[in-house]
Amino acid sequence: MDKKNIGRGATILTSGNSKKFKTGSWKNRYPSHSKEKCKNCMMCVPYCPEGCIKQKDGILQGMDLNFCKGCGVCANVCPFKAIEMKEI
Amino acid sequence: MAYILKDIVNKKDRFVSGHRMCAGCAAPVIVRSVLRSLNDEDNAVVSVATSCLEVSSCIYPYTSWDHCSFIHTAFECAASTLSGVEATYNSLKKTGKLKNEHETKFIAFGGDGGTVDIGFQALSGAFERGHNITYVCYDNEAYMNTGTQRSSATPHFADTTTSPAGEKTPGKVQQRKDMTEIMVKHNSPYVAQTALYGNLKDIHEKSHKAIYTDGPTYLNVFSPCPRGWGYNTEDLAKISKLAVDTCFWPLYEVENGVYKLNYKPIKKVPVEEFLKMQKRFKHLFKEENRYLIEEIQKEIDKKWEYLLMMEKITNNKEN
Numbered sequence: 001m002d003k004k005n006i007g008r009g010a011t012i013l014t015s016g017n018s019k020k021f022k023t024g025s026w027k028n029r030y031p032s033h034s035k036e037k038c039k040n041c042m043m044c045v046p047y048c049p050e051g052c053i054k055q056k057d058g059i060l061q062g063m064d065l066n067f068c069k070g071c072g073v074c075a076n077v078c079p080f081k082a083i084e085m086k087e088i
Numbered sequence: 089m090a091y092i093l094k095d096i097v098n099k100k101d102r103f104v105s106g107h108r109m110c111a112g113c114a115a116p117v118i119v120r121s122v123l124r125s126l127n128d129e130d131n132a133v134v135s136v137a138t139s140c141l142e143v144s145s146c147i148y149p150y151t152s153w154d155h156c157s158f159i160h161t162a163f164e165c166a167a168s169t170l171s172g173v174e175a176t177y178n179s180l181k182k183t184g185k186l187k188n189e190h191e192t193k194f195i196a197f198g199g200d201g202g203t204v205d206i207g208f209q210a211l212s213g214a215f216e217r218g219h220n221i222t223y224v225c226y227d228n229e230a231y232m233n234t235g236t237q238r239s240s241a242t243p244h245f246a247d248t249t250t251s252p253a254g255e256k257t258p259g260k261v262q263q264r265k266d267m268t269e270i271m272v273k274h275n276s277p278y279v280a281q282t283a284l285y286g287n288l289k290d291i292h293e294k295s296h297k298a299i300y301t302d303g304p305t306y307l308n309v310f311s312p313c314p315r316g317w318g319y320n321t322e323d324l325a326k327i328s329k330l331a332v333d334t335c336f337w338p339l340y341e342v343e344n345g346v347y348k349l350n351y352k353p354i355k356k357v358p359v360e361e362f363l364k365m366q367k368r369f370k371h372l373f374k375e376e377n378r379y380l381i382e383e384i385q386k387e388i389d390k391k392w393e394y395l396l397m398m399e400k401i402t403n404n405k406e407n
Contacts, residue, residue, distance in 0.1 A: 014151070016155075017149070017151060018105070018106030018107055018151060018152040023105070041093070042093045042094050042097050045097045046097060046124070047288075047324070047325060049109060049113050049116045051103065051105050070111060071111035071112035072320075072321060073112055073321070073322055076324070076326065
């Protein structure tokens with residue numbers, strides 16, 4: 001075996017690579033975001049434990065269901081009831 | 089610096105998706121909030137003691153930590169590992185071997201077991217030596233990683249697997265260790281107790297202050313655990329709010345010995361409201377155990393009076 005191709009033990013040489021590990025299959029319900037009700041207050045973004053609610057220039061883009069575990073925290077912190085949890 | 093949520097969420101994300109924490113866990117929210125309070129151009133070295141957070145955020149070969157260096161240490165030594173890193177950094181900078189124009193900040197995370205019980209000696213030592221580090225304890229009030237065993241941060245009368253509620257004992261018979269007070273007595277320049285409250289302004293401002301204060305600083309953060317406490321995963325914000333409103337978890341900070349209560353509820357909510365949401369306190373609502381709730385309320389009132397008194401005394405001395 002080529003020794004050069006073996007990494008140093010007990011180290012992870014890249015950062016933030018857990019994005020390759022999808023945790024979306026954990027959920028048994030999913031959040032549904034209504035753009036009409038949403039006032040883009042951004043309350044749900046920092047409260048999401050997965051960090052999977054995406055926003056761009058102050059506009060909410062929706063949830064990345066590849067990572068969402070279906071906890072429902074976002075639906076409960078939303079002051080405008082713009083997020084609804086739905087059964088799969 | 090005003091706190092505007094729309095700007096805050098645009099900051100660099102240093103803890104990314106794909107970690108294996110339970111659904112509805114508060115710890116990733118806390119970690120993100122703390123790391124978001126760093127200035128974007130600054131570097132960070134993070135050390136995490138063995139805890140839920142550590143075992144599920146860096147499962148080989150994946151890591152959820154981004155834009156920061158991460159060191160996994162054993163249960164006992166998050167604080168001492170970070171002390172060593174900080175000392176090395178200072179030494180390299182002094183001898184000119186490290187040319188880095190941006191500041192590097194040192195942050196340790198630990199659960200309550202890794203802070204209050206097992207890691208206490210290392211933490212106490214690091215504070216005594218006065219390293220320029222920030223220690224964040226996310227307090228979920230038991231050893232959740234191994235399946236809810238009691239720790240010394242577990243509140244009075246809580247049901248855990250090693251302090252079970254039954255005919256002989258009503259849950260944990262001892263009171264909790266008041267870790268924030270203990271760290272205040274280490275003469276730290278900044279010690280604060282915070283929770284995920286409202287729009288997360290409190291935790292953001294306190295983390296920023298802690299990280300950018302010279303010397304060892306300590307943050308104690310309330311971290312609800314849906315698995316261990318037995319409540320619905322979606323109630324994270326609700327349970328944190330109740331803990332603050334009932335004064336079960338007062339929000340306060342101590343800067344150079346001067347106390348400041350950041351939030352004083354106009355009308356204290358009875359602690360019953362907070363307890364009845366959780367399965368670990370279910371046994372207290374049986375007829376024969378009702379008096380225990382009054383006892384908990386008394387303890388909370390006593391602590392609250394103490395904080396009000398300390399605020400009065402320490403602020404008077406200043407004038």
